[in-house]
Amino acid sequence: MCQYNNKNTKFTLQLYLLAATATFSTQAFTSVSNLTELSIEQLAGIEVESASRYKQPAIDAPASVSVVDAEEIRTFGYRTLGDILSSMRGIYTSYDRYVRYVGTRGFSRAGDYNTRILLLIDGVRQNDSLYSQAMIGTEFPIDIDLIARVEFVPGAGSSVYGSNAFFGVINVITKNGNDFRGTETAAAVGSYKTSKLRVTHGTTSDSGVEWLVSGSSFKQRGQDLFFPAYNDTARNLDSDQSDSVFAKMRTENLSLGMMLSLRTKDNPTASFQQQFGAQGSKSTDEQAAINAEYRKALSDVLSLKVSAYAQKYRYQGDFIYPYSGPITLPLRTSFTNRDQSEGSMLGGELQFISTHFQNHRIVFGADYRKDTGVKQKNFDIQPYVSYLDSKVSGSTNGFYVQDEIALGEKLLINAGVRYDLISGFPSATNPRIGLVFKPQAQTAIKLIYGTAYRVPNAYEQHYETATAGGYMTNSNLKPEKIRSRELVIEHALSNSQRIVASVYQNDVRNLISQSYDSVADRFFFDNISGVRVRGIEAEWIGRLNGGIMARLSANFQHAEDTASRQTIPNSPARLFKAHLSAPLWRDQLRAGLEIQGMSRRKTDFNTETPGFAITNLTLRAPNFAQNTDISASIYNLFDHQFADPAGTEQAPNDRIAQNGRNFQLKLNYRF
Amino acid sequence: MTTCAFSAQKAPEHDLKAAYIYNFIQFTEWPEDGLKSSTLNVCASAGTVLYVALQAIVGKTSHNRTIALKSLQTTPATDCNVLIAEKSDRELYSQIRPKIANLPILTISDDAELTTGDFMITIAILNERIRFVINSTRALEVKMVFSSRLLRLAAKVL
Numbered sequence: 022m023c024q025y026n027n028k029n030t031k032f033t034l035q036l037y038l039l040a041a042t043a044t045f046s047t048q049a050f051t052s053v054s055n056l057t058e059l060s061i062e063q064l065a066g067i068e069v070e071s072a073s074r075y076k077q078p079a080i081d082a083p084a085s086v087s088v089v090d091a092e093e094i095r096t097f098g099y100r101t102l103g104d105i106l107s108s109m110r111g112i113y114t115s116y117d118r119y120v121r122y123v124g125t126r127g128f129s130r131a132g133d134y135n136t137r138i139l140l141l142i143d144g145v146r147q148n149d150s151l152y153s154q155a156m157i158g159t160e161f162p163i164d165i166d167l168i169a170r171v172e173f174v175p176g177a178g179s180s181v182y183g184s185n186a187f188f189g190v191i192n193v194i195t196k197n198g199n200d201f202r203g204t205e206t207a208a209a210v211g212s213y214k215t216s217k218l219r220v221t222h223g224t225t226s227d228s229g230v231e232w233l234v235s236g237s238s239f240k241q242r243g244q245d246l247f248f249p250a251y252n253d254t255a256r257n258l259d260s261d262q263s264d265s266v267f268a269k270m271r272t273e274n275l276s277l278g279m280m281l282s283l284r285t286k287d288n289p290t291a292s293f294q295q296q297f298g299a300q301g302s303k304s305t306d307e308q309a310a311i312n313a314e315y316r317k318a319l320s321d322v323l324s325l326k327v328s329a330y331a332q333k334y335r336y337q338g339d340f341i342y343p344y345s346g347p348i349t350l351p352l353r354t355s356f357t358n359r360d361q362s363e364g365s366m367l368g369g370e371l372q373f374i375s376t377h378f379q380n381h382r383i384v385f386g387a388d389y390r391k392d393t394g395v396k397q398k399n400f401d402i403q404p405y406v407s408y409l410d411s412k413v414s415g416s417t418n419g420f421y422v423q424d425e426i427a428l429g430e431k432l433l434i435n436a437g438v439r440y441d442l443i444s445g446f447p448s449a450t451n452p453r454i455g456l457v458f459k460p461q462a463q464t465a466i467k468l469i470y471g472t473a474y475r476v477p478n479a480y481e482q483h484y485e486t487a488t489a490g491g492y493m494t495n496s497n498l499k500p501e502k503i504r505s506r507e508l509v510i511e512h513a514l515s516n517s518q519r520i521v522a523s524v525y526q527n528d529v530r531n532l533i534s535q536s537y538d539s540v541a542d543r544f545f546f547d548n549i550s551g552v553r554v555r556g557i558e559a560e561w562i563g564r565l566n567g568g569i570m571a572r573l574s575a576n577f578q579h580a581e582d583t584a585s586r587q588t589i590p591n592s593p594a595r596l597f598k599a600h601l602s603a604p605l606w607r608d609q610l611r612a613g614l615e616i617q618g619m620s621r622r623k624t625d626f627n628t629e630t631p632g633f634a635i636t637n638l639t640l641r642a643p644n645f646a647q648n649t650d651i652s653a654s655i656y657n658l659f660d661h662q663f664a665d666p667a668g669t670e671q672a673p674n675d676r677i678a679q680n681g682r683n684f685q686l687k688l689n690y691r692f
Numbered sequence: 693m694t695t696c697a698f699s700a701q702k703a704p705e706h707d708l709k710a711a712y713i714y715n716f717i718q719f720t721e722w723p724e725d726g727l728k729s730s731t732l733n734v735c736a737s738a739g740t741v742l743y744v745a746l747q748a749i750v751g752k753t754s755h756n757r758t759i760a761l762k763s764l765q766t767t768p769a770t771d772c773n774v775l776i777a778e779k780s781d782r783e784l785y786s787q788i789r790p791k792i793a794n795l796p797i798l799t800i801s802d803d804a805e806l807t808t809g810d811f812m813i814t815i816a817i818l819n820e821r822i823r824f825v826i827n828s829t830r831a832l833e834v835k836m837v838f839s840s841r842l843l844r845l846a847a848k849v850l
Binding site: 056057059060061062064065067068199202203225227229 | 702703707708710711712714715719748749752818820821822841842844845847848
């Protein structure tokens, strides 16, 4: 009957991220005078950059990476990974009251469940085996307070990571036991009857073993939302709840991690032609994951990393439809159709980094991922009618090599390629090459070229319901492909100011989109469209006197369908972001001001959502009382009304209104 | 503040140690007559990487005094309020040691192999992090006290 959404999978590794970004810190910005302004607790969180480790200053990284750290997360009052991402240059998010979508460089497809972005937590792939979904909203499986930093590398990343690293790679690096050293609790309350509680315990032993255990619970009653398309209000249908547990152990060579999360969201939008305002429309996403990583230096010039992970993902969606069958007693006015899916993935990776040859740093490795028990069911609960009961499995083997070659002081070449053997699809080969030219120490010019692919996810491949207006499968469905090109200039104006500017072009081929066969009266997925995005972006970052930090960025871009030459939906031509953080009263009170703006966006319904600018303000007293850190945030300070374009499954809604002015009060207490 | 998109999660070893030393000074209580001069004198071996890094804290204020950096080779040890010994200072330190044994001087060792018993704070690196051991017994002998905030972060308190 009804269909629902989509989400998929493939595996990965992490490495030039680790090489390029963990090392990010090395850059010129980390001046000593900044370090001496840190509290001793903050210092405890900083790692020593060991001389033996291969160093790659950010300016040498073959990408224009964005980084947001824990300090900024608190200063600006970010509540979800989506909030963090949308503060980065070139990124914007949209929300359909179920899932938060991320858009990068002018591309965001409402309803694609972020299948075109690869999400890593501590280097481990998170995109699940059903929808290959990157969860960035309240559905993100770990508490935002446990994030040490988030890095985003735009552009094609399949040369290292394989499928799904299509528009970019998000790497979330979590905190360790050493960052807590004791017990910490956080409590937050906010608008829409929101409450959040976290308890974290972290330890480090004398021998250097770090443990971290944390549990969080989030509840939001939500709002009664008015939908113009129905001229009606959906009551008690916006509640959002999530619970999560996170544990991590780390020694010098070994890391172990565990995550559990459960998120339930009521659905007020009557997506997929449900009965508007009906109670019981909701979706649940559940995840359990474990991972292990072992690192060892085999010699002075060769290091090894072995890792393994397993993830189980489960989804359930209840959709409420008007009942039109035979009359029964008691009288029925509606029935529930349920989507139920689950899948497991298991993977492992072996990676070597060699600096055996002078001026070469070679990274090579292999990884394997298996998706098993990928089940999709769709049925009416009462009376029971089954429309779909599918079970599949698949696997991917990837092999990659990357060489970073220093040609003298001024030129660096970073070239890599990955070969993937994918069950059910042709093999894929994806290269990436970056040239980094440094005419002087404070300036780098980078030329980057890469390709990436995405295998259709299990939903796109196997979702099939034999009803009028249902879905049929397409045996000719192929992976979609992207070619990205970018020219980046990074320049340090001084020790405290830096600019990054970039010109980019992304060409997407065989984009998987939903089509309709009017003879069969079925929807299906097909590689029908192509998209070309061209744009420029620039960012200025400065640390000014008196502890003031400022960051300004702007994007100008055009994303068009290559066949129709029309601008694609949900693609703003202009993005603007401003961040300012300043001490208001000594070390006792700090303000974080954020402005995010974007120009109008086309919707899937040939209408437009207007452009807007939203202001968020956070005041934080890090030493409010002994061991107590308190912050107060007002989001959408000027109560501006704005909306995000809706996906086609939201018809007749062409847009989804977003939150007006709302607040959060948060308290952290260390025992 | 690290409020910057490009802020440090890693930092050069000696810069980080200098920042720690600055914090150690702030969390140490000297006895009433312990700080005699108008400057707070930090003594270390001139010419080492750490000495260069320590210049970042010169001019900062702590305990109502301006921090000054002095060469361990040319300054009488008795004029030091903070004394930092590195590996290369072993010999020099063995000469200084008897002269300062009963003075309220914050002694910090950046040489994990030097006997911790002698130093109030010993710095070491473990798992790429700075760790430190506090010998509060030694400090109490000369009426110096560390704040609980510092003790809580110590890897070990003797």
